[in-house]
Structures are given as C-alpha cells and as structure tokens.
Amino acid sequence: MKPKHQRLLFVIISMVFLCVGTVLTMSAFRSNLIFFYSPSDLQKYVAENKPSEEKTLRIGGLVKAGSIKSNDDNVDFIITDGNADIEVAYKGIVPNLFREGQGCIAEGILSADGKFIAQRILAKHDEKYLPREVVDALKRSGKWQGGDAQ
Amino acid sequence: MTAELGVFFLVLAFLVALLQSVYLLPVAPLRKMLATIVPLCAWLQSFFVTLALATLATLRLNSDFTVKNVVEHSNLSLPTIYKFAGTWGNHEGSMLLWVFVLALFGALLASSRDKIKLYATAIQSILCAGFLIFILYTSNPFDRVFPPTTDGQALNPLLQDIGLVLHPPLLYLGYVGFSIVFSLAVAALIHGVADKVWANIVHPWIMASWSALTLGIGLGSWWAYRELGWGGWWFWDPVENASLLPWLSGTALLHSNIVLKKRNMLAQWVILLSIITFALSLLGTFLVRSGAITSVHSFASDPERGIFILGYIIITVGSALFLYGLRAGLLASKERMLPVSREGMIVINNLFILSACVTVLLGTLYPMFAELVSNDKITVGAPYFEVSFIPLMAIPLIFAGLVPFMPWKKASLRKAIIAATPAIIATLVAAFLVLAFAESKIISAICGFSLAAWLAAASVQWLFNAHGKHGRYSVFLGHLGAAFIVVGITASGLWKEEAHLLVKNGDSATFAGYNLLYENSSDVAGDNYTAKRAEILVSGKDNKPLARLFPEYRNYPVGGTTTSEVDIYYSITGDLYSVTGEMANGGKTTLRLYFQPMINLIWLGFVLMALGGITACLSNKKQKWEV
Numbered sequence: 026m027k028p029k030h031q032r033l034l035f036v037i038i039s040m041v042f043l044c045v046g047t048v049l050t051m052s053a054f055r056s057n058l059i060f061f062y063s064p065s066d067l068q069k070y071v072a073e074n075k076p077s078e079e080k081t082l083r084i085g086g087l088v089k090a091g092s093i094k095s096n097d098d099n100v101d102f103i104i105t106d107g108n109a110d111i112e113v114a115y116k117g118i119v120p121n122l123f124r125e126g127q128g129c130i131a132e133g134i135l136s137a138d139g140k141f142i143a144q145r146i147l148a149k150h151d152e153k154y155l156p157r158e159v160v161d162a163l164k165r166s167g168k169w170q171g172g173d174a175q
Numbered sequence: 176m177t178a179e180l181g182v183f184f185l186v187l188a189f190l191v192a193l194l195q196s197v198y199l200l201p202v203a204p205l206r207k208m209l210a211t212i213v214p215l216c217a218w219l220q221s222f223f224v225t226l227a228l229a230t231l232a233t234l235r236l237n238s239d240f241t242v243k244n245v246v247e248h249s250n251l252s253l254p255t256i257y258k259f260a261g262t263w264g265n266h267e268g269s270m271l272l273w274v275f276v277l278a279l280f281g282a283l284l285a286s287s288r289d290k291i292k293l294y295a296t297a298i299q300s301i302l303c304a305g306f307l308i309f310i311l312y313t314s315n316p317f318d319r320v321f322p323p324t325t326d327g328q329a330l331n332p333l334l335q336d337i338g339l340v341l342h343p344p345l346l347y348l349g350y351v352g353f354s355i356v357f358s359l360a361v362a363a364l365i366h367g368v369a370d371k372v373w374a375n376i377v378h379p380w381i382m383a384s385w386s387a388l389t390l391g392i393g394l395g396s397w398w399a400y401r402e403l404g405w406g407g408w409w410f411w412d413p414v415e416n417a418s419l420l421p422w423l424s425g426t427a428l429l430h431s432n433i434v435l436k437k438r439n440m441l442a443q444w445v446i447l448l449s450i451i452t453f454a455l456s457l458l459g460t461f462l463v464r465s466g467a468i469t470s471v472h473s474f475a476s477d478p479e480r481g482i483f484i485l486g487y488i489i490i491t492v493g494s495a496l497f498l499y500g501l502r503a504g505l506l507a508s509k510e511r512m513l514p515v516s517r518e519g520m521i522v523i524n525n526l527f528i529l530s531a532c533v534t535v536l537l538g539t540l541y542p543m544f545a546e547l548v549s550n551d552k553i554t555v556g557a558p559y560f561e562v563s564f565i566p567l568m569a570i571p572l573i574f575a576g577l578v579p580f581m582p583w584k585k586a587s588l589r590k591a592i593i594a595a596t597p598a599i600i601a602t603l604v605a606a607f608l609v610l611a612f613a614e615s616k617i618i619s620a621i622c623g624f625s626l627a628a629w630l631a632a633a634s635v636q637w638l639f640n641a642h643g644k645h646g647r648y649s650v651f652l653g654h655l656g657a658a659f660i661v662v663g664i665t666a667s668g669l670w671k672e673e674a675h676l677l678v679k680n681g682d683s684a685t686f687a688g689y690n691l692l693y694e695n696s697s698d699v700a701g702d703n704y705t706a707k708r709a710e711i712l713v714s715g716k717d718n719k720p721l722a723r724l725f726p727e728y729r730n731y732p733v734g735g736t737t738t739s740e741v742d743i744y745y746s747i748t749g750d751l752y753s754v755t756g757e758m759a760n761g762g763k764t765t766l767r768l769y770f771q772p773m774i775n776l777i778w779l780g781f782v783l784m785a786l787g788g789i790t791a792c793l794s795n796k797k798q799k800w801e802v
Contacts, residue, residue: 035514043530046567049562053559054537054559054563056559057557057559058556060553062552083552
C-alpha cells in the first residue's frame with residue numbers, strides 16, 4: 026500500500042470507530058439518566074404520564090413518622106415532603122441512618138399501582154446532612170425548617 | 176496571636192509571588208534584573224506558605240478553640256494523628272495544602288537558572304497568587320471565632336482513617352503537580368520552542384505528578400472500600416470522576432511526551448494536553464469546592480467560592496489557550512508520522528484515552544447543566560460509565576501490549592504480531608483456562624482475563640527484549656500494573672457475591688464457600704466513640720477455623736454520627752468483607768457480607784503503575800537547556 030492509501034485507510038477506520046463509539050455512548054447515556062422527583066413532583070408526573078416500570082427514578086424527602094413497617098428484610102415506609110406522600114417498598118437492609126423523620130433518597134421504579142419499589146436506599150453518613158435534592162424539595166413544598174446553609 | 180501570624184505569612188507569600196510574576200512583563204532590563212531574584216522568590220514564597228501550613232497544624236495540635244477552623248473540625252477527644260491530618264480534612268485547610276504544593280513545586284523547579292524554567296516559575300507564581308487571594312478572601316483558615324469555645328465539633332468519623340492522612344496530599348501532589356507541567360507548557364509557548372530538550376525538562380514532572388495522582392486515586396478507592404461499608408471501591412461519584420479526568424489526560428500526556436522526547440514531534444499536541452490536564456485538575460477542584468454537585472466529598476458548598484474558582488479557571492486556562500492559538504504554529508514539526516509505527520500507535524491510543532475521558536466528563540457534568548437549563552435533577556447511573564468507559568479503555572490496552580513490538584518511525588504490523596507470538600500464546604492460554612474453570616459470565620471473563628494476560632505477557636517480553644535499554648522498567652511496571660487492575664476489576668466485578676442476613680447469637684451460615692458462625696456481640700468503647708462489636712468465626716469447607724471477624728457499628732457522641740467499621744478476611748482468592756448494622760427488634764443484628772475475588776490486585780496494580788512512573792521519573796537523563 027502506498028502511504029497515501031495507508032493514511033486514507035487510517036482515517037476511514039478511525040471515523041468508523043468514532044461513529045460507533047458515539048452511538049453506543051449516547052444510547053448508554055440516555056438509558057442511564059435517572060431523574061429525581063420530590064413526592065409532589067411525582068404526583069404531578071403520574072397525573073400527566075403513565076408510569077413505566079422500566080424507568081429507574083429517584084425520589085427523596087423525609088421518612089414519614091410512624092410509617093416504617095418492617096418484616097424480616099421487607100421494609101415498607103412512606104416518603105413525604107409535607108404535601109404529598111409516596112408509599113415505598115424495599116427488600117433488603119436499610120442503611121444505618123435510615124430513621125423516621127430523617128431525609129432519605131430511594132432509587133427504583135414506580136409500579137403500575139403507584140407504589141414505589143425501591144432497589145436502593147441511598148446511604149448517608151451524618152445525621153446533620155441532608156441531600157441537596159431533599160432540601161430543595163422541602164423548600165419548594167414550604168416545609169423546610171433549617172437555615173439557608175445549603 | 177498565632178492565627179494572625181498565619182494570615183501574615185500568606186500575605187507575605189502573595190507579595191513575593193507578585194514580585195516574581197513581574198518577570199513576565201516583556202521589558203528586557205527588568206527581566207535581566209529579576210532573573211537572579213526569581214528563583215530566590217520562589218523559595219521564599221514556598222517557605223512562607225509552609226510556615227502558614229505549619230501554623231494551622233500547630234493551632235490544631237494545640238486545640239486552639241479561638242480559631243473557627245479548629246472549632247469546626249477538631250475536638251479534644253480526637254486522636255493526635257487526626258488532629259494533625261485533619262489540617263487538610265476541611266475546605267480551608269485543603270486549599271492551603273493546595274497552595275503549599277503549588278509553591279513547593281515552583282520552588283523545586285526554580286533551583287536552576289535557564290530561561291524556560293524562569294518563565295515557568297513566574298507563571299507558577301501567578302497561579303499561586305490567584306489561589307492565595309482565594310484563600311484570603313473566601314476561605315481563610317485562620318478566622319477567629321467569638322466567643323471562643325471550650326471544645327470543638329466533630330471531625331467526620333469517616334475521615335478518621337489512615338487514608339485521610341495520605342490520600343489528600345498525594346492527590347494534590349498529582350493535581351497540582353500538573354500545574355508545573357502547565358507552567359512549562361505556557362513557558363514553551365512564550366519562548367516559542369518545544370522540542371526534545373523541553374520534553375526532557377517536563378518529563379520528570381509529568382511522571383512524578385502522574386505517579387502521585389495514581390497513588391492518590393488508588394488510596395482513595397482503598398479508603399472508600401474499607402470505610403464506606405458498601406463493598407465497592409469505585410462508585411462513579413462525581414468527585415472520583417474529577418480525579419479520574421486529569422489522570423486519563425495525564426496518561427495520554429505522558430505517552431505523547433515520550434514521542435516528543437524520542438522523535439521530536441507532536442509538540443503542539445503535547446502542549447495542548449499539558450494545558451487540558453491542568454484544566455481538568457482545576458475543574459476537579461471546582462466541582463469539589465463549589466458544592467455544584469452532591470457528593471460524599473463536598474464538605475463545602477458556597478457559591479462564592481465556586482464562582483471564584485470558575486473565574487480562576489477561565490482566566491488561567493483561557494489565556495493559556497489564547498496564547499496557544501497565537502503561538503502553537505511556531506511549534507509545528509517537520510517530521511512526517513506514519514500511522515503504523517510506535518508513535519502512530521501512541522497517537523491512536525491517545526485518542527481512545529481522551530474519548531474515554533470525554534465520556535466520563537459528559538456523565539459528570541451533564542447533571543449540573545441539566546439543572547441549570549431545565550431545573551431537572553438528574554443522576555447519571557453507573558451503568559452508563561461502565562458501558563462507555565470500559566470498552567473505550569480496553570482498546571488502548573490491547574494496543575499497549577502491541578506497541579512495544581513496534582519500532583519508532585516505521586513498523587510492520589505483521590512483524591510486530593510475529594514478535595508478539597509468546598504474548599499471543601499467553602492470551603490464548605488465559606482464554607482456555609477461563610473456559611475450563613469459570614462457572615458463570617464466561618464471555619466477559621474471557622475478555623477481561625485474556626486482555627490482562629496479553630498485557631502482562633507483552634510487558635514481560637518487553638523487559639527481556641529491551642535488555643539494557645533506557646526506561647525499560649517503567650514500561651514494564653506501568654503496563655503490568657494495568658494488567659493487574661484489569662484482572663482485579665474483572666474478577667471482582669463478575670464474581671462478587673453478596674448476602675444480607677438477620678442474625679442472632681449462635682446463628683450460622685454458609686457464604687461463598689465459607690462457614691460462618693455469629694458468636695456474639697459486645698459493647699466496646701474507643702477514644703471518641705462507643706461501638707457494638709460483632710464476633711464472627713470464619714471457617715473453611717472442612718470446618719477448620721480460619722479467622723475471626725470483628726465488624727463494628729460505631730456511634731460518635733460528638734456530632735451524633737454512626738458509622739460501620741468493616742472487617743475483612745484477606746485470602747489469596749479474595750476478600751471476605753463483613754459489615755454489621757444496628758440491633759433490630761428481637762435481638763437480631765443486620766449483617767452484610769461480600770466476597771470480592773482478587774480485588775486486592777487492583778491496589779497492587781495502582782502501586783505498580785505508580786512505581787513505573789517513579790522509575791521513569793528517576794531514570795530521566797539530565798539535560799541542560801541551551802538559551
């Protein structure tokens with residue numbers, strides 16, 4: 026092969042790689058975007074769209090007082106932002122600081138009957154720490170009692 | 176009085192830095208005059224910053240609760256080592272550490288008197304001055320608190336670990352080390368020359384920074400593995416990504432700089448990569464310090480700081496890129512490059528590594544932009560990174576095995592493959608072994624293990640072939656380290672086992688081929704915590720006792736934090752990792768178990784890679800810059 030052809034081949038191969046790479050990356054990207062909803066947002070979202078059991082979501086708020094019911098490793102509880110409640114079902118062991126009245130983020134899917142099936146409860150390390158998403162959700166629902174620190 | 180002394184040192188360092196930067200003004204007599212002073216200034220500046228850092232450490236060791244930083248991040252019951260290491264365990268202190276490394280590297284470079292180093296030292300002093308203003312205006316670690324308190328608040332217990340003592344300094348050595356590479360690149364643009372000689376000057380700095388960053392990332396992931404209790408070591412957390420980004424572009428940089436060193440080509444590309452790498456280091460700092468993204472690392476969220484760092488990035492990187500646009504034309508190489516040659520392959524590898532870097536960047540920054548634009552709160556899931564990053568990095572690793580068999584200038588693919596026969600055989604053997612012994616996920620396992628075998632065998636072959644050649648150990652160690660990491664990731668990623676149990680005293684279970692007996696739980700007290708400690712007897716299949724595990728569930732009264740202290744049984748095949756939780760109702764305790772096959776090879780790999788970088792740094796031949 027002449028150097029000219031060699032270079033052409035090189036350019037073509039790299040273009041093909043680049044295109045395939047971009048397509049793969051973008052499709053992986055789309056299917057892995059996880060949206061965050063506060064309980065109020067989720068109610069609005071459900072009212073407008075049909076919930077899809079294939080889409081992973083995150084919801085966050087406070088664990089409603091008196092709502093935790095655990096049975097071996099099944100835990101049912103309610104996440105609230107003060108205006109709206111969502112029932113959550115989780116199978117597994119909850120993180121250390123999972124308590125009633127504490128902030129919590131759950132990742133999972135919304136089932137057809139409106140119950141949230143959590144696959145992951147996000148761990149927190151510090152009882153003073155609230156995830157930023159939860160603080161914002163509480164501020165929007167008017168239930169935020171902390172300072173403006175965040 | 177001591178705290179004010181700290182501020183005084185910082186102001187002095189700032190003034191010295193300003194004096195130094197005057198050298199960049201294009202006034203010949205001024206330059207001549209300053210040429211002798213610049214190295215001295217660099218040393219003086221580094222000296223003052225060191226004093227400031229020492230002042231903060233002293234204040235913390237003496238538990239001076241009139242200082243806000245000490246009150247907020249230290250207390251009387253804290254063990255001494257963490258009182259000291261906690262100096263950089265908070266926003267203000269870590270910024271001080273950042274400037275310390277900036278100034279230190281400036282001083283180390285300034286020891287010689289050639290022109291390019293003088294330029295670079297002056298540029299470094301501008302970088303330093305910018306950060307000093309940042310510290311003095313937005314994050315002064317020496318702020319007083321009134322009224323003084325008698326005891327401080329807690330240091331986050333997760334930070335009370337040997338990992339904290341070493342991880343930030345190493346990471347910063349890496350991050351900030353690339354600042355000197357940046358300064359040298361800008362100096363080359365000003366001077367209008369970037370050739371072999373320049374590549375030789377910058378080579379040890381790239382290697383040292385890259386090695387430190389490698390160790391820092393490795394240590395950080397090891398810390399996360401042992402402290403967070405999630406059984407994993409890499410979570411695609413934005414801050415982890417932030418350290419991965421400069422590492423990736425730094426990896427591309429160190430390889431293409433070798434091309435510049437050996438073949439005197441790619442100068443423009445090397446200069447651009449030098450600028451990008453430091454820009455990514457700064458971006459990492461911005462992401463962590465601004466609180467723009469939620470992360471376990473973001474201990475400060477202050478928009479003012481974010482804006483300042485953003486402005487700093489725009490000014491420094493922007494003007495470097497502007498200068499690049501103006502002057503890069505001067506650096507064009509007359510040498511022709513053939514794609515099938517060692518340098519050609521290195522360029523292709525560079526492109527793949529940078530693509531991987533871009534995919535990580537996209538996944539890290541997208542949530543931030545989405546929130547700005549549409550107010551949507553989005554997280555990019557770990558699967559995205561796995562799907563896009565792993566194949567993109569696998570390809571350069573395949574090439575990395577082949578490249579040593581290709582000569583510089585012009586190579587033949589056929590000859591290279593013939594030369595690589597032993598390595599190819601090793602690859603096939605690995606594939607067959609996986610086929611014979613693996614029980615699940617065979618295809619992914621074959622890909623991972625063959626890749627690792629190929630890379631490892633090729634680097635061993637390289638060591639023999641390159642007998643007596645300069646720099647052979649660094650290639651060998653670096654690539655072998657990468658192979659180990661591939662094995663560790665493949666094995667632990669594919670065959671990790673996990674169990675969540677509810678147990679009471681006397682319960683037994685089998686897990687991952689081990690027999691486990693939950694013997695009892697007891698209450699223990701440490702320096703600044705109380706804990707519930709579980710005792711688990713681990714025995715093999717034949718019921719022969721192997722070890723006892725003591726995972727703890729700790730409660731830190733100051734700050735009201737609880738953590739899980741994991742306990743791990745290390746063996747050749749893998750780690751048995753145990754985490755205990757709170758007492759549940761009915762006297763049962765939650766117990767999480769993980770089995771992570773060969774996971775320790777990952778950290779061994781990080782260490783080998785860093786050793787490769789260090790040997791490359793040390794074996795650099797001394798070359799003088801001709802003015």
